[in-house]
Amino acid sequence: MLTAVSLAILITMGLALARALMGPTVYDRIAAINMFGTKTVLLIAVFAFLSGRMDLLDIALVYALINFIGVVAVLKLVIYGDFHSSGKDNTKPVKVD
Amino acid sequence: MIDVFINITLLAFLAITAVAIVRMTNLFAIIMLFGIFSFLSAGLFVVMDAADVAFTEAAVGAGISTVLMLATIALTKDQNEKQSASHRPWLPLAVVIMTGAALVYGTLDIPVFGDPDAPAQTHVAPYYLERAVPETGVPNVVTSVLASYRGFDTLGEVVVVFTAGIAVLLLIGGRRPKSSRKKKEREGNDA
Numbered sequence: 001m002l003t004a005v006s007l008a009i010l011i012t013m014g015l016a017l018a019r020a021l022m023g024p025t026v027y028d029r030i031a032a033i034n035m036f037g038t039k040t041v042l043l044i045a046v047f048a049f050l051s052g053r054m055d056l057l058d059i060a061l062v063y064a065l066i067n068f069i070g071v072v073a074v075l076k077l078v079i080y081g082d083f084h085s086s087g088k089d090n091t092k093p094v095k096v097d
Numbered sequence: 098m099i100d101v102f103i104n105i106t107l108l109a110f111l112a113i114t115a116v117a118i119v120r121m122t123n124l125f126a127i128i129m130l131f132g133i134f135s136f137l138s139a140g141l142f143v144v145m146d147a148a149d150v151a152f153t154e155a156a157v158g159a160g161i162s163t164v165l166m167l168a169t170i171a172l173t174k175d176q177n178e179k180q181s182a183s184h185r186p187w188l189p190l191a192v193v194i195m196t197g198a199a200l201v202y203g204t205l206d207i208p209v210f211g212d213p214d215a216p217a218q219t220h221v222a223p224y225y226l227e228r229a230v231p232e233t234g235v236p237n238v239v240t241s242v243l244a245s246y247r248g249f250d251t252l253g254e255v256v257v258v259f260t261a262g263i264a265v266l267l268l269i270g271g272r273r274p275k276s277s278r279k280k281k282e283r284e285g286n287d288a
Binding site: 007010023026029032036037043044050051056059063066067074077078 | 099139151167
């Protein structure tokens, strides 16, 4: 059961990696890295049950938080070009691709 | 069995990501791949029982350094400067291969991974393994060494990292683009 789950997560990680490698637009890559972070969280959680060490679940939670904050920061940077815009004036998108 | 498979797969993904990072020219995609690389190595650290290292790797590698590098890209111009591939890679390649061979030769003398008779296993490790839990009450021995036995050392490291963070914040925050600075001044005049 857990073996099948971890295999499925690994396959999904491979697909997300492929999208991050090919992804024509910026947002494909951002979605891919977000997906990859989520799959890492899931893999660590499954591995916690697989190896019986429940303290790894805390680490999975921290990864989820880091992933969320990182993606929000990346998106803000892509759209506004800096971290200190308020978000009201959508002025200058950064050219990244 | 399955954790060996997870190890191999994660390591293969790591190698694919590293090769892709080397071969790509789009800096934004490279930074995204750096994030994936950090998540992969953090996952590998977790699978190999080094939870605290994985913690640091995820926080610093996937979290902060991705954002810092993207901020650097936003602050600099000419992101995708094409470099002509006219240089000859043979001398650097030979040097790297020879260094790698020397390092691999050097690893032949060190004890096998997990060898119970290795000096690392017989010298100080038993002390911590026996006394860490009764002396500090921390269930993870590595964490007890970092946070309790070497607490002052860790405190010093935290101070260094904190200082570096302040310096980076000053550098990034100091170079505002003109429009936002003008806006700030206007807001200041209004207030």
